[in-house]
Amino acid sequence: MFELKDVQVDGILHIDELTIPANQFTCIIGPSGSGKSTLLRLLNDLSSPNQGEILFKNISISTLDPLQLRRSVVMVSQSPVIFDGSIEDNLQIGLSFSEKEPACAKEMKELLELFLLDKRLDEDAEHLSGGEKQRLSWARAMLLDPEVFLLDEPTSALDEETAKTVLMRFRDYVRRKSKSVIMITHSKELAELVAENTIYMSPYSIGGKAD
Numbered sequence: 606m607f608e609l610k611d612v613q614v615d616g617i618l619h620i621d622e623l624t625i626p627a628n629q630f631t632c633i634i635g636p637s638g639s640g641k642s643t644l645l646r647l648l649n650d651l652s653s654p655n656q657g658e659i660l661f662k663n664i665s666i667s668t669l670d671p672l673q674l675r676r677s678v679v680m681v682s683q684s685p686v687i688f689d690g691s692i693e694d695n696l697q698i699g700l701s702f703s704e705k706e707p708a709c710a711k712e713m714k715e716l717l718e719l720f721l722l723d724k725r726l727d728e729d730a731e732h733l734s735g736g737e738k739q740r741l742s743w744a745r746a747m748l749l750d751p752e753v754f755l756l757d758e759p760t761s762a763l764d765e766e767t768a769k770t771v772l773m774r775f776r777d778y779v780r781r782k783s784k785s786v787i788m789i790t791h792s793k794e795l796a797e798l799v800a801e802n803t804i805y806m807s808p809y810s811i812g813g814k815a816d
């Protein structure tokens with residue numbers, strides 16, 4: 606699905622060759638500062654490499670409309686983006702930016718349940734905890750129904766049990782719907798739980814390894 610060839614981000618990342626398969630749960634593991642977030646940002650054109658080529662479904666990302674690409678390849682960033690307003694407002698806003706039909710209450714409530722968020726849709730999102738905000742921004746990405754989820758440590762603010770439960774539920778959902786996931790995690794345990802494919806990173810180099 607993604608193919609990277611001789612990709613370099615100066616002083617941060619060098620990737621000789623890497624293929625990330627479609628319809629799989631890929632985890633990226635590596636020490637802090639090894640370029641994991643930088644790699645993820647390359648995949649939906651939030652950053653561009655200084656050299657090399659990145660293909661998405663055999664087309665060079667540099668030739669694609671970034672907005673179109675980001676409709677198919679959605680990023681859930683490390684620090685959740687929460688807008689003023691209710692939980693419902695925060696769920697609907699992604700759909701409205703993408704000019705898609707609003708979600709119905711049932712669908713939104715199911716997502717809150719999936720993410721173990723015991724909250725009403727009309728509650729103010731501002732008062733949610735860090736871990737709840739993280740799950741809310743993840744749920745917002747799910748409503749967009751993208752082909753590919755890029756997840757930057759989506760469980761970093763969650764306790765171990767909640768992280769495992771949410772991640773397993775998310776994995777079941779993406780399997781059912783044949784989605785592709787590329788997730789950064791510092792937890793080898795979580796990676797072992799969900800990964801079908803693992804990318805191990807070290808500074809200035811990368812090696813892709815299929816489990």
Ligand SMILES: Nc1ncnc2c1ncn2[C@@H]1O[C@H](COP(=O)(O)OP(=O)(O)OP(=O)(O)O)[C@@H](O)[C@H]1O
Binds near residue numbers: 638
């Ligand atoms: N825009 C930028 N300009 C300069 N340096 C940058 C930029 N973005 C990232 N870096 C540097 O590149 C290196 C890799 O950063 P990146 O965030 O990709 O690492 P990471 O593996 O995701 O780290 P962590 O696990 O701590 O989140 C870091 O040393 C960082 O300071």
